[in-house]
Amino acid sequence: MALRPITLIGADVLRQKALRVPHFGAELHELLDDMLETMIDAGGVGLAAPQVSLNQQVIIVRLPDDRDSVRRYGEQAGVLYEAVNPKIVRVSHNRVDGVEGCLSIPGYLGTVSRHDMVVVRAQDRHGRALHVKAYGWLARVFQHEIDHLNGVLFIDHAKDVWQLRETHAEIMLA
Numbered sequence: 001m002a003l004r005p006i007t008l009i010g011a012d013v014l015r016q017k018a019l020r021v022p023h024f025g026a027e028l029h030e031l032l033d034d035m036l037e038t039m040i041d042a043g044g045v046g047l048a049a050p051q052v053s054l055n056q057q058v059i060i061v062r063l064p065d066d067r068d069s070v071r072r073y074g075e076q077a078g079v080l081y082e083a084v085n086p087k088i089v090r091v092s093h094n095r096v097d098g099v100e101g102c103l104s105i106p107g108y109l110g111t112v113s114r115h116d117m118v119v120v121r122a123q124d125r126h127g128r129a130l131h132v133k134a135y136g137w138l139a140r141v142f143q144h145e146i147d148h149l150n151g152v153l154f155i156d157h158a159k160d161v162w163q164l165r166e167t168h169a170e171i172m173l174a
């Protein structure tokens with residue numbers, strides 16, 4: 001595994017539509033492993049391939065699993081989701097506001113309205129069908145990451161954006 005540099009806002013790859021992944025071999029596995037290491041190193045809860053400069057439909061999502069997070073997120077805490085070619089196939093009518101940041105836009109946060117529940121269909125690293133019904137924060141991170149695959153950043157639909165003065169551990173970076 002290796003750390004990959006995180007692409008920052010301004011780079012073209014963050015504004016492109018990512019391409020479908022056709023092969024599920026060693027190259028994809030290395031990418032997924034590197035993305036996890038990079039996300040952990042950066043203190044994030046999600047990462048999309050365009051954030052490591054690759055125009056491919058690959059995302060990872062993992063909520064933290066410390067005691068506080070287990071209380072907050074329940075059984076979703078600490079579970080690693082690797083989603084290749086993900087698609088949101090169903091959403092809740094209900095939407096919730098939450099504060100998000102993005103590893104590609106360091107130092108900024110914003111309030112974003114997201115669906116409270118989404119159903120994601122994707123493939124795992126071996127090409128097998130993956131089906132995730134995600135609620136709350138997990139649903140939020142999936143929506144944030146899948147936005148990345150469409151060239152969309154949270155600042156595009158945030159109700160407000162502000163600059164962060166200090167580090168808050170509880171803030172979601174994805």
Ligand code: CO
Nearest residue numbers: 102103104174
């Ligand atoms: Co992001």
